[in-house]
């Protein structure tokens with residue numbers, strides 16, 4: 001087994017506070033790991049630290065065996081940040097934003113067939129028909145799907161996804177789950193921050209749970225409470241810290257089997 005992600009003793013301080021306290025994670029080639037935890041437990045900070053988007057104060061990260069830095073094969077990695085606008089004031093079309101996913105430090109010009117690949121990636125997330133629309137005209141959920149397509153178009157060997165389907169409607173979540181299943185079957189390694197397993201449940205075999213910046217569980221996925229895996233179940237939970245604590249740091253109503 002090749003280790004694709006390796007975080008050792010990772011400590012991250014932000015705004016004068018320690019957010020991650022020596023987090024450890026090793027992910028082997030082809031694994032699908034769900035990263036769970038209550039709001040503010042440090043999931044996004046961890047994923048951002050994995051791609052070097054926030055600096056660490058101690059510990060180390062290796063991706064594909066290479067310490068974070070220029071030598072990491074970034075073209076093999078797709079990263080979907082937590083819900084951000086895909087537009088960011090740029091007057092680009094959806095297809096152009098997706099095509100930017102084919103560029104990286106050593107490739108500043110789109111490869112041959114980039115347009116076709118971009119439209120195919122948009123089709124995977126159900127957006128082929130808006131390929132030539134300006135992203136700023138798209139809804140927030142559609143913009144999120146454009147960012148997913150931008151990560152998929154690389155045909156990455158490692159996908160790091162931060163709540164990729166938050167705010168995305170159920171049919172699109174299911175389409176995304178199918179696309180992800182295809183990538184996983186082809187050997188892609190996935191680390192995905194999730195609020196709940198939802199449509200990705202069949203794919204996620206291992207879950208890492210963070211609580212106050214520490215790993216408190218690494219193993220079998222939490223078992224959803226009855227009715228929770230029903231696709232028509234309304235996923236509405238109180239985001240009360242006390243309740244989250246009661247649920248062992250998970251969002252309320254989701255627990256794992258001890």
Ligand SMILES: Nc1ncnc2c1ncn2[C@@H]1O[C@H](COP(=O)(O)OP(=O)(O)OP(=O)(O)O)[C@@H](O)[C@H]1O
Pocket residue numbers: 014015019037038039040041042043044045046
């Ligand atoms: N740039 C920053 N400066 C200061 N504090 C920050 C910064 N970014 C995050 N934090 C703090 O770090 C903690 C963890 O935030 P993070 O976004 O990693 O949590 P999360 O588990 O992803 O939460 P959520 O589920 O709400 O997205 C929070 O207390 C947050 O306020």
